[in-house]
Amino acid sequence: MVRVGLAGEVMARAGSMVAYQGQLEFEALGSGGIGRFLKQALTGEGVPLMKVRGHGDLFLADAAQDVHLVDLDGSDGLTINGANVLAFEPTLSYDIRRVQGAGGAGNAGLFNCVFTGRGRIAITTKGQPVVLNVDQPTYADPQAAVAWSSSLQTGLQSNDSFGLGTLLGRSTGERFTLSFHGRGFVVVQASEEPPVSAVGGSGSGEQSGQSGLGGALGNLLGGR
Template identity: 70%
Template sequence: MRSELFSADNLEKESAQPGLRLQNSKLLKAELNGEFMARVGSMVAYQGQVHFEALGSGGIGKFLKQKLTGEGVPLMRVKGHGDVFLAERAADVHLIDLEPGDALSINGANVLAFESSLKYDIKMVSGAGMMSNAGLFNCVFTGQGRIAVTTHGTPVVLTVDQPTYVDPQAAICWSASLQTGYHRADQLGLGTLLGRSTGERFTMSFAGQGFVVVQPSEEPPGGFAGLGGGNQQSSGGILGNLFD
């Protein structure tokens, strides 16, 4: 049987080392010898002795936070020996290796899989209010290990070494050490009152030293419904204490 479908580019990529790696730009391959965490429903194929265990958001604390915020990652634990292939609606897949001391703030909707050595929590996006892609909250990953994230289209990685502003619906993830806020990009005036707008009412601001990953697509914001924009550093109260 002959077909371009069977070209070397489409054949399964083999490696002697277990772990997460790219099969292609839209497909993640996990060469499994132990366990890792993955988004529920992301498995498209597997070979070998593999078991899947639903975890919800990964613990009662994260479950409560997810219910309160709408943010989080619906997880399954994948265990055993074999090869597991994962994807999310043909989105582009990218791998990020975290080292000790690193912290990555990411929209939970863009998390595809991660090694079990990593830890994550749901945190307030300081100063950004409802202006972040994930809404009022984001997932913050720490520890040492690899995480696979998704974007809609090929992203740009901006180095934050000067004031940086990003459409909140295009910001995927950023260095958690950055200071975040929001900036009114569409100036108020008679034109605004008459319904004329640039379509860029607010942007997220980033300051400090780090990076921001921006996708060429705008996703509608999620998060805690009913909370408007504002400086979250002054939110306080029960939620402020819970997510500090």
């Protein structure tokens, strides 16, 4: 759970409010714009949003998942799986883009939200994630990679060699991995759930605070 100390407005995942104190107003925004709405319909990726404004404390959660805060300073963007976006400051902007290097693959997990600008964003993970500093070739399961520095060069690598085993339906279960090159970081969660066709309104949960991850990820609980 994350607490947002509001004295203005914040963008949050639709349905993620679990409690609030003070005078707050809620406005449904859909995907946050007609362009992103169309992209969400075509790609299965996006963030159903609500705008919350006023003065008070807002508590947000999504299915009792862990919550982590990331501060963007404008020097680099952050690419995030839309299902892992919980809330962000309105100073940030985002778009839905195909993962670089994915080519013509139609997997919904290969479209993600790219956030740019200066501000704070809250992301969710299933379990305590690892933050991998990319200073050498790095690889992750497409459904386990939660977020990464947008400046990283990405690609899609096939791991299963084609042969008799493939024809018989045998597989390592790791057919494709995302590759990352350059300088930055990748956040990987302890889950490889398949992507959903579209991100719907999220549920709510209650999760006690945990220690921060250090580096680019800040404290679990915080306010603006």
